[in-house]
Amino acid sequence: MRDNVKIMTGNEAAAVGVKLVRPHVIAAYPITPQTKLAEMLAEYVENGELESEYVRVESEHSSLTVCIAASAVGARVFTATSSNGLLYMHEQLHWAAGSRVPVVMCCVNRGVGAPWSIFNDQQDSFSQRDTGWIQLYCRNNQEIIDTVIQAYRIAEQVYVPVMVCYDGFILSHTKMPVAIPAEEDVSRYLPPFTPARPLVPEDPITINPVFFPWRRDNADGVSCDGYMDMRLKLDKAINDARQTIQEADREFGECFNRTYGGLVWDYRNDDADVTLVSMGSLASEATVAVDMLREMGVSAGVVALRSYRPFPKEELRSLLGGKTAVIVFEKCMSYGNGGGFSSEIKTALYGMPDVPPCHNVIAGLGGRNVTPADIAEAVTTARRSIDGGLFEETYWLGCDRN
């Protein structure tokens, strides 16, 4: 089988991926840098390449609402957004997860206002961390098209919505060679969606009514969930999705000869003293920095989170335990508490006998350029500070603190 390789941007890769999974319903509202994806899907629908109901909604709140409701009646659905668009969906992100609908959404990562920035960082999806979605981050355009396809496999098995995150402009508007999977192979990998209990007139249930805090009997005397029991089930589903994400990636490999490490991937990490941890295109950039560092005599490696939720705790413990230093590079902040996910890396390592010191570098907010040389230099600075005992926990790359 020869791959059909085309040179395309990340948004184009996502659009082709969506076309291959043939969603019944697409709803989208334009926002930079997601727009090209929404436009291409509209073109596919208009020219007959894709048979979907495309709802051109009046807001992001509505685009996700359309997807939730269409999914409830049994449709496969897709939407995409960025930045403040994602924030505007916030209420519906919780609603989608609580409704247990297998919505798939692309988040084309962009900094959030105020002040306005159209450029990339990951504050948008990071800030929606606790909404009950699975979040997967892509390192390049090939991973975008493949992860979109995998996302439907995952969502439709565990009934948890999946957010496929990729960096705005750095990936969304940058062309790379991408192998396009054959339609018949995608159909084999991803069977048609058969919803567990769609909303139909023959089965007059009420979806998402008011719940009591406690369990309650139904008319037949069967004990039914209270609110808290439903929430426990959501948490369990996301935790169990670790297995599903790994299986989806492995079976994708069997069909298409490409895998992405399931929950995490690593680069030259086995014999590394210092490990750089990151997500998305920044992790990809870090691999180049690691090569440079190795030439300089620093034994460095990379560990990247592909799945941010569920959080790959066990994998991080085995990949990072015993290192002399862990340096987390991140494009998101938990203001007043350092980098967005470095605190979670530390939590994951808590209680290990050989827990490494963990340094945290904030990089590339609002699209500030981060080169491999910048990353390599940040690593040497961090090591100096760790070795010299002047441990500065959070370091803003390319910013003068004073």
Add this chain to the structure above:
Amino acid sequence: MHDNIFKINEKEYVLPGNRACQGCGLTLAYRFVLKALRENTIVVIPPSCLCVLHGLYPTTSVTVPAINTTFAGNAAAASGVVAGLKALNKPDITVLSLAGDGGTYDIGIQSLSGAAERKTDFIAVCYDNEGYMNTGTQRSGSTPLGALTTTTPQTKQDFKKDLVGIMEAHNLPYIATTSPGYPSDLYDKFVKAKRIKGTRYLHIDSPCPPGWLYPPKDTVKISQLAVETGLYILFEIEDGKLRLTGRSRRIGETGKRIPLIHYFERQGRFRKMSIEQLSQIQKWVDTRWEEMMRRAS
């Protein structure tokens, strides 16, 4: 039009013993709405009195399928149901969005306007109890001038929004106003709406005993007084052509309206209404009737 209540569908879809308040105008109306639309209906509900009426998990008092959504998203959720059913090739299911005045006039107006502009094939209903009644009678964009609410303790100083006018500006194929005081008029309008394609907007005047401060037994009387005083007008607009219906048609013919004071004096919410507010409303009603008569002729 039915002149005869015995022609109405006998089947019940809103079961007795539901969680609505005693004397709830919405419940009276909803019973006839579902009788008109029948089994093949999916209802979309925002957090509201209707959400409470439908019951607490795992029991429901309504025998048609329903999906609850968020306050701002009701018409968008209806759009999603419509798009999903169309894509799955399931025609002939009526999609009914039923929101209160808060979910229609205020927080829900964006998604409703969007859905109407896209000609979404659904019935959008506002059951108008003129305030946030489910949260304990706060002011909404629909609360009338002179009414007390918990957030307008010295009465509301502004007129209610003309939502029917706003919906008419969307160029809809069917618009109607209804009242639980006139069930056969309401029933006929929903039967007609069901047969029409596109976005249909129906308004229900929904008296609310705890919010409007009157005895629950008076709901039908209050509904009828709203119409008989000319404050609330029963009409329908088909493809831009307005027609008065039922009791309002007779008012149009005879020109005889009961004085407004008979409507206001029965409700505690108007006890602080000033003479000036009353005359402002009287002027508004008179102007509105002139306009109605001009359009209906």
